Amino acid sequence: MKTKGQRLFFLISFLVFALGYSQVKISGKVMFRNKGVKEVNITLKDTYDGATTDAEGNYLFETTERGNHSLVFTHPKYNDIERAVLIGDHDLLINAELKEQINEIDAVVISAGSIEASDKKRATALLTPIDIYTTAGADGQISSALNYLPGVQKVGETEGLFIRGGTGTESKIFMDGSLINNYFSSSVPGIAGRDRFNTSLFKGNIFSSGGYSALYGQALSGALMLESVDLPDQSSYDFGISPIFLSAGFQKLGEDKTHSYGATLGYSLLNLMEEVIHFNTDFIEAPKGLNGDFNFRVKTKSGGFFKYYGMFDSNKMGVKSESLEPDQYDFALVRLKGRNTYHNLSFKQKFGKYLLNTGASYSFNRSDLNFSTETNDIESEKTQLLTDGNYINFKAVLERKINKISALRGGFEFNNTQEKLHFENSDKNYKDLISSIFAETDLGFSNRFSAKLGVRVEHSTFLDKSNIAPRLALAYRLSKDWTTSLAYGLFYQNPESKYINGPSQLDFQKSQHYIFQLQRSSEGRSLRLEAFYKKYDQLIKVKNLANIEGQSQPIQTADNNDGYGYAKGIELFWRDKKTIENIDYWISYSFLDSKRDFMNYPMSLKPSFASEHTLSLVAKRFIPKLKLGVNLSYTYSKGRPYYDIVTESINDQYYIRKEGSLKDYSALNLSVNYLPNLGKKDAKAFTVFVLSISNVLGNKNIYGYNFSMDGTRSSAVVPPVNTFVFIGAFISFGVDKTQDAINNNL
Known part of the structure; x- marks a missing residue:
């Protein structure tokens, strides 16, 4: 028995030893x-x-x-x-x-100077359509919502995006790659035109305050690239009603879900609000407008996609203001009749490894201004300033992916302009064809480092000159959440056509951009710091051509390209959707140091449209139990400079007769949105009731001054109304957008 136990122990030990040895x-x-x-x-x-x-x-x-x-x-x-x-x-x-796996999700994105909001960038989107609708004080307008981002100035007396020390005409807006030549409605001096385009038309946007892509040109300061929606999820019918407008529209999705079409019609009139609210502006004819649009979208069997959008609008208004020359007349009157149409057709298709994007647009714009004076209730003969413009844009871009995060693209663009101007006994015909070719490459060296190289070449038939504009941008990921970007670009723009009223030897206006960005992005939070420097050369200088009775600003004509200037500054943007439950807020701050010698400036001056300090705060709170969204916004900007610039009769030289600084601008805005069918999963209608109050505290802001001929009298340029109240309802049948509202913190 002992022997058998020893043998068994020996066998187990051997197996354990053999197993360990193996x-x-x-x-x-x-x-x-x-x-x-x-x-x-x-x-x-x-x-x-x-x-x-x-x-x-x-x-x-x-x-x-x-x-x-x-x-x-x-x-x-x-x-x-x-x-x-x-x-x-x-x-x-x-x-x-190991070797890093290159992929689009982890790759660092070049973002110096630009902010993107789209389906692709939903996690870090900054201005989606519902963001714009729910930003108090934006009035549902894309351009107004951009005023709450860093780098954009609040300039209330005229339309346009005033970016980093640039004028409103130095920024351009594009739809599906094609230039929109008349994005804003016609208006009268001292009152800004509104966006012509419905915000819900667009599914995303890229806003560049500098250093933008070589695919775009003719903008010294910045560019806004809008992307229209594709096929709707389902058919729907929409209605809007308020004391100042009525609108109705529909979108019909085909049964095969490969095509859709739709249309909207709207009418606006300010008469009723004039009776309720005290306006600063004396309207002899309250602003009114009629607008409509039509669209269709078709997905082809081969994977191509057609989009068409066409719109028209007309508007009228008349304004009466007290005379600054009481010894000559009592009141100055100006009347406007505006008419515009715009059509955009785009097509994209993949051909193997290549993606083709083409687009064409046409727009016609008429601005019919009539100026007159009134003395002892007798109106003088009217002076007409009539401008007709026809604009055609065509663009084609071919892109090839090199790998997952690298690509090469190139193409060409034509932008044709024909304008006719009639003033008293004189007529002007302006024609220009700007032809452009461009090439650009995205180089993804790794998930941490990428570059974008581009060049754009343009030729203007009016100027009979060409330019070459290189662009460069780099991005590097410092850590998981921190990235840094650098951008440089050279940008050209033709002198504004309204200042070309006679023969002169002109050239392209030019600017150079240098941008550094540091960004931290994590779930629900985003922090951006940017420093920039812009150098301007060949800006136009003007001289007075004629005066319009009753108007303080004479008609001016471009004289030369001897202007120059600079703009530099620091910007901060912080957005937080995570820290406080159901609250989304962002803070932006801009410091701007800018000087220019251009237009009629007699020397290098701080531009009258540039504020040194601008601060904005936007906060949105959604309360599910009350089915309520409460939105606040606040804007502060340091008072802009103003100048009374006149000419000496002896040598026709400009000089400053009076100058100063405006009072600081500030406005607190509130909007409330109520969703009555929230939580009804089977709801076939989506309704939002909106109450919006701009400038709740009633601050009396001033945009500038007009001066009499002898400089002894002045009048302030002020908003049409200090505090404006809007009440309206928006109803959609056939599609329930409630969940979208919740997800976006309406």
Whole structure:
């Protein structure tokens, strides 16, 4: 019995020894750029043997396998590595150096000077359509909502995007790649035109306050690229009603869900609000307008996509103001009749590895202004300033992906302008064809480092000159959440056509942009810091051509390109959707130091449209239990400079007769949105009731001054109304947008 026990013990010991002897240890270290990588899976292919690296990148496992095998290293952010190994009776040391896996999700994005909001960038989107609708004080207008972003100045007396020390005409707006020549409605001096385009038409936008892509040109300061919606999810009918407008529209989706069409019609009239609210502006004819649009979208069998959008609008208004020359007349009167139409057709199609994007647009714009004076209730003969403009734009871009994060694109663009102006007994015909070719490449060297190189070449038939504009941008990821970007660009723009009233030797206006950005993005939070410097050359200088009775600003004509200037500054943007439940807020601050010698400036001056300090705060709170969204916005800007610039009769030279600074601008705005059918999962209608109050505190802001001929009298340029109240309802049948409202913190 003892002998059998000894034999059994000996047999077990032998098996244990043999089994231990047969185990081979495989170990090593996995690194990327000389640093250990944790959580890398190491597997002996076609076996269950393997391990995972520790925090320093080390691994160790044992195997009983023998012979030729493959050792596989895998990690989601790196390319898989497969190493051939020969397993014998000795332990193995196998180190590995990983290569970064290049992909669009992890790759650093170049964003110096630009802010993107789209379906693709939903996680970091800054101005989606519902953001714009729910920003108090924006009135549902894209351009007004941009005033709450850094770099954009609040200039209330005229339309346009005033970006980083640039005029409103130095920024351009594009739809599906095509230039929109008349984005804003016609208006009278001292009152800004409104957006002509419905915000819900667009699914996303890229706003560039500098250093924008070589695919776009003719903008010294910045560009706004709008992308229209594709096929709707389902058919719907929409209605809007308020004391100042009525609107109705529909979108019909085909049964095969490959095509859709739709139309809207709207009418606006301010008469009723004039009776309720005290206006600063004396309207002899209250603003009114009629607008409509039509669209269709078709997806072809080969994967192509057609989009068409056409619109028209007409508007009228008349304004009466007290005379600054009481010894000549009592009142100055100006009447406007505006008419506009715009059509845009775009097509995109993939051909193998190539993507073709083409677009064409046509617009016609008429501005019919009539000036007169009134003395002792007798109106003088009217002076007409009539402008007709026809604009055609065509653009084609061909793009080829090089790899997952690199691409090459190029194309050409034509922008044709024909304008006719009639004033008293004189007529002007202006024609220009700007032809452009461009090329651009995205170079993704790694997920941490990327570059964008571009060049644009333009030729103007009116100027009979050409230009070459290089663009460069770099981006580097400092850590998981922190990135930095640099951008440089050279930008050209023709002198504004309204100042070309006679023969002169003119050239392109020119600006150079230098931008540095530091950004931190994490879930629900975004922080952006930007510093920029812009250098202006060849800006136009003007001289007086004629005066219109009753108007303080004479007609001016371009004289030369001797103007110059600069703009530099620092900007901060912080947005937080995470810290406080159901509250989304953002803060933006801009510091701007800018000077220019251009137009009729007698020397280098701070522009009258540029404020040194601008601060904006936007906050949105959604209360699910009350079905209520409450939105606040506040804007402050330091008072802009103003100048009374006149000419000496002897040598026709400009000089400053009076100058100063406006009072600081500030406005607190409130809007409330109520969703009565919130929570009804089977709801077939979506309704929003809106109450909006701009400038709740009634601050009496001033945009500038007009001066009499002798400079002894002046009148302030002020908003048409200090505080405006809007009440309206928007109803959609056939589609329930409630969840969208909740998800976007309406």
